[in-house]
Amino acid sequence: AQKVTQAQTEISVVEKEDVTLDCVYETRDTTYYLFWYKQPPSGELVFLIRRNSFDEQNEISGRYSWNFQKSTSSFNFTITASQVVDSAVYFCALSEANYNQGGKLIFGQGTELSVKP
C-alpha cells in the first residue's frame, strides 16, 4: 500500500537558518512520482516540485533543494537561509500513476514550519 510519512509535525527556526523537512514513502510500484506542496496560512496549496522514480538527481531551485534517495525511500526538502515568508505547512505526496495518466496523490500529514524573525 502507498503511504507517506512526515515524522516532523512542527518545526520552528529563526530566520536565516537552514531547515530540512523529512519525507519517507512506501510503495510497491517501480514507477511513481513524488511531490512537495506548500500550504501558507491563506490555505491554498502551492505546487513546488515533482520528481519521478527514475531520476535521483538532486534538484535546486533558489533557496529550495530536494534530496531523493530510493535506497532509503526518502524525498527530503531543504530550505536554505529561511525567511519568515517560508512559514507554512509543507506536504509531501506520492502518486503511483504513470506520468501521462495522472493519478491520485497520497499525502503525508504535513510539517508546519514556523520561521521567526
Add this chain to the structure above:
Amino acid sequence: GAGVSQSPSNKVTEKGKDVELRCDPISGHTALYWYRQRLGQGLEFLIYFQGNSAPDKSGLPSDRFSAERTGESVSTLTIQRTQQEDSAVYLCASSSGTGDAFFGQGTRLTVV
C-alpha cells in the same frame, strides 16, 4: 479558467441537510480530484476522475458522499444528511495528466 475555482468558499449548514460543492477545473485538464482536510490535519483523498474512465471512489468515507463530473468539465461533490464530523475544508484539484495537480482554494464546510 486561469486556475481551479471552487464555490462556495464558505458554507455553513445545519446537521442533516444536504450540501453541494462545486469545482471548476483548469480548462483542458483531464484529471480532477477531491480531497478533504480537517482542521490541522493532512489531505484525505476522496475521489478521482480521469477523462471518461470510471472514477476512483475508494476514498469516499460513506455512502452519504458522492461526486459527479460530466466529461472534462465541472464537478460537484454532494454530501447528504451532513453530520458535524463532515466539517472540513474540501479541496479540489485538476491536472493535465502529467501528475502536476493544481489546487483550488477550497470550500470550508461547517456543519452546526
